[in-house]
Amino acid sequence: MIDQLIQSHGDRVLALLSRLLGNAEDVKDVYQETWCAVWRALPRLRPETDAWPYIRKAAVRKALDWIRSQGSRPVTTGLPAGAVAAPAENRQEQRVDLSTLKNEQRVCLTLFFWEGCSVAEIAGELGVPQGTVKTWMHRARKELRSQLGEEEASA
């Protein structure tokens, strides 16, 4: 069964971890951790139900554990310079660099805007008050907006 789960959800887990962690080497490690956790939980998973919610939760939890173990440093992409997106030509192509955000800010943005989690759910996952999540998201958006402002100023 784990084979089928990895086949069907492996890429999705990789994508999620890429967004949460932003470092390719970290993603590889946490990817392992996630599937180990899922494998241990296999006896409790019902075959007839969608396994993705559990897998997603396991991936987020493992990513958060990893982030906590790494401290609150800004993430590094681990990508060669050529792999970073090129500067934007116009507003439709404007780029932001998520690696400048703190880990918790990046996680909040990813869970809210991409994974469709509510502030209450994010606060529960992170174990922090809802106000803290709002503050992190506000600061993250402010940072991203300042990047765009710098782009516009330099253009």
Added chain:
Amino acid sequence: MNCEDIDRLLSLLDPDARGDRGQMRPHFRSCSRCGERYPEIPALYRELSELPDRMLAALPGRRRTVSFAAAAAALLLIAVTGFLSTVDQKTDAPASAGTVRPLLQTVSLVQHRTIRFEPNQVVFYRTTRGTFRPGPERPVR
């Protein structure tokens, strides 16, 4: 989803409101008003969308973490250093990438933990902590 919904959602006043990208992204693509007001959101979506591909593309051939090459490299590292572990290989190791052949070996870690790998089991390796975990059988790419 309309502009008022976007305003309400991004105000974060409702802790149970969800940022549904399936509706928000199309709205930001088509609404210049929201694009002007919240320029960081379309850029954020663009980055979140493209990041996995860029990151994984930067690691050609290393995408699958449960790979023979990585497992073999971890085993070799431990065997060569001799500080952390000793590897007692009882049968033939996998001969080539892409296949998992019967492998029976015992890895003794520095913590004196001994894990036995049965034939056809794939190793979930952890180079960062020097531990090995047996995993279920699956094909290796």
